Amino acid sequence: MKLAPTVKLNNGYEMPILGLGTYNSKDNEGEAAVKHAIDVGYRHIDTAYFYQNEAEVGKAIRDKIAEGVVKREDIFLVTKLWNIFHDPERVEGICRKQLSNFGLDYIDLYLMHMPVGYKYVDDNTLLPKNEDDVLQLSDVDYLDTYKAMEKLVKLGLVRSIGVSNFNSEQLARVLANCEIKPVTNQVECSPALNQKALTAFCKKNDVTLTGYTPLGKPKPDIQKPDFIYSPEVAVIAKKYGKTTPQIVLRYLVGLGVIPIPKSSNTNRISENFDIFDFELTAEEMAVLDGYHTGERVVPLNLIKGLNHKYYPFSIEF
Numbered sequence: 001m002k003l004a005p006t007v008k009l010n011n012g013y014e015m016p017i018l019g020l021g022t023y024n025s026k027d028n029e030g031e032a033a034v035k036h037a038i039d040v041g042y043r044h045i046d047t048a049y050f051y052q053n054e055a056e057v058g059k060a061i062r063d064k065i066a067e068g069v070v071k072r073e074d075i076f077l078v079t080k081l082w083n084i085f086h087d088p089e090r091v092e093g094i095c096r097k098q099l100s101n102f103g104l105d106y107i108d109l110y111l112m113h114m115p116v117g118y119k120y121v122d123d124n125t126l127l128p129k130n131e132d133d134v135l136q137l138s139d140v141d142y143l144d145t146y147k148a149m150e151k152l153v154k155l156g157l158v159r160s161i162g163v164s165n166f167n168s169e170q171l172a173r174v175l176a177n178c179e180i181k182p183v184t185n186q187v188e189c190s191p192a193l194n195q196k197a198l199t200a201f202c203k204k205n206d207v208t209l210t211g212y213t214p215l216g217k218p219k220p221d222i223q224k225p226d227f228i229y230s231p232e233v234a235v236i237a238k239k240y241g242k243t244t245p246q247i248v249l250r251y252l253v254g255l256g257v258i259p260i261p262k263s264s265n266t267n268r269i270s271e272n273f274d275i276f277d278f279e280l281t282a283e284e285m286a287v288l289d290g291y292h293t294g295e296r297v298v299p300l301n302l303i304k305g306l307n308h309k310y311y312p313f314s315i316e317f
C-alpha cells in the first residue's frame with residue numbers, strides 16, 4: 001500500500017504530510033471514517049478533546065492494530081488540550097483522561113488548541129457561558145500551559161507537543177522560552193488563506209505548519225469556496241485525472257503545508273489521500289495562489305469580539 005511521505009520533526013519523529021481531520025466525525029461514523037482511512041493508507045489522524053470523539057478514534061485505531069493492519073508505532077495520533085484546561089494544574093490530569101478515552105498509552109502529538117484559555121467549570125462544560133450567554137475566558141498565560149505540556153513529554157504520555165491557532169509573535173514567545181520546541185503550529189490554511197508568511201516563519205524555526213480546513217468546508221449548494229468550484233482549477237484537475245479538492249491538497253503540500261482534510265465519506269476519504277502520484281507545475285501553483293484573499297472560515301468568532309490579549313488573529317500573521 002502506498003503511504004503518504006513523512007516529514008522529520010525537530011525532535012526526530014516522522015509525521016505523515018497528510019492527515020485525516022475528524023471534527024464532526026462522531027460515533028459510528030467517526031469510527032468507520034478512521035478505519036477506512038487506515039485501510040487506504042492514512043497514518044496521521046487529527047482529533048481533539050473538543051470533538052468528543054476520542055473514544056471512537058481510539059477504538060478504530062485499536063481495532064486496526066488487533067486486525068494486524070497497522071502497529072501502534074505506524075500511527076501518528078494528534079489530539080489537543082482544550083481551552084478550559086489551560087491552568088497548568090489541570091494539564092496532566094486531562095491528558096491522562098484523553099489517553100484513557102483512546103485506550104492507548106501515548107499520544108504522538110499533543111497541541112494546545114488555542115492560545116486563549118476558557119474558564120473551567122467541569123470537564124464537560126466546553127463552552128462556559130454566563131447568564132448573558134457570553135463565553136467566559138481565563139487569563140492563564142499560554143506559556144505556563146505550554147510548560148505543563150513539556151512535562152507530559154518527560155512523563156512519556158506524549159511524544160511531541162505543539163500549538164494551534166498561534167500567530168507568529170505567540171509562537172516566537174514560546175520558542176524563546178521553551179525547553180522542548182513545538183513541532184507544529186496547526187492553523188487554518190487553504191488557497192484562500194495560504195499562510196505563506198507564517199509557513200516561512202515556522203520553517204525558519206524548524207516548526208512545521210499543519211493546515212486545517214484545507215478545503216474551506218465545501219458548500220455545494222452555494223458553490224463556495226471559489227477555489228473548489230473554479231472552472232480554472234477544474235481544467236488543471238482534468239489534466240491530471242483528478243478532482244479540484246485533490247488539486248487543492250496537492251497545492252498545499254507543494255507549499256510545505258501538512259493538510260488534514262476531514263471526511264467521513266469513504267469515497268472522499270480515499271479521494272483526498274490519492275494525491276501523491278502527480279505534481280503541479282509552477283504555473284499551476286501560481287493559478288492557485290490567485291485565490292488568496294486572507295479571509296478565514298474559522299475566525300474564532302466566539303472570542304473575536306471579547307478583546308482578549310491572546311486573541312491570535314489581530315496581526316497580519
Ligand SMILES: NC(=O)c1ccc[n+]([C@@H]2O[C@H](COP(=O)([O-])OP(=O)(O)OC[C@H]3O[C@@H](n4cnc5c(N)ncnc54)[C@H](OP(=O)(O)O)[C@@H]3O)[C@@H](O)[C@H]2O)c1
Nearest residue numbers: 021022023212213214215216217245261262263264265268
Ligand atoms: N485546530 C483547530 O482549531 C481546528 C479548527 C478546524 C478544523 N481543525 C481540524 O482540521 C480538520 C479539517 O477541517 P474542517 O473539517 O474544518 O474542513 P475541511 O476539511 O476543509 O472540509 C470538511 C468538509 O468537506 C467535505 N469534504 C471532504 N472531502 C471532500 C471532497 N473531496 N470533495 C467535496 N467535499 C469534501 C466534508 O464532507 P464529508 O465528510 O461528507 O466528505 C466536510 O463537510 C478538522 O476535521 C479538524 O480535525 C482544527
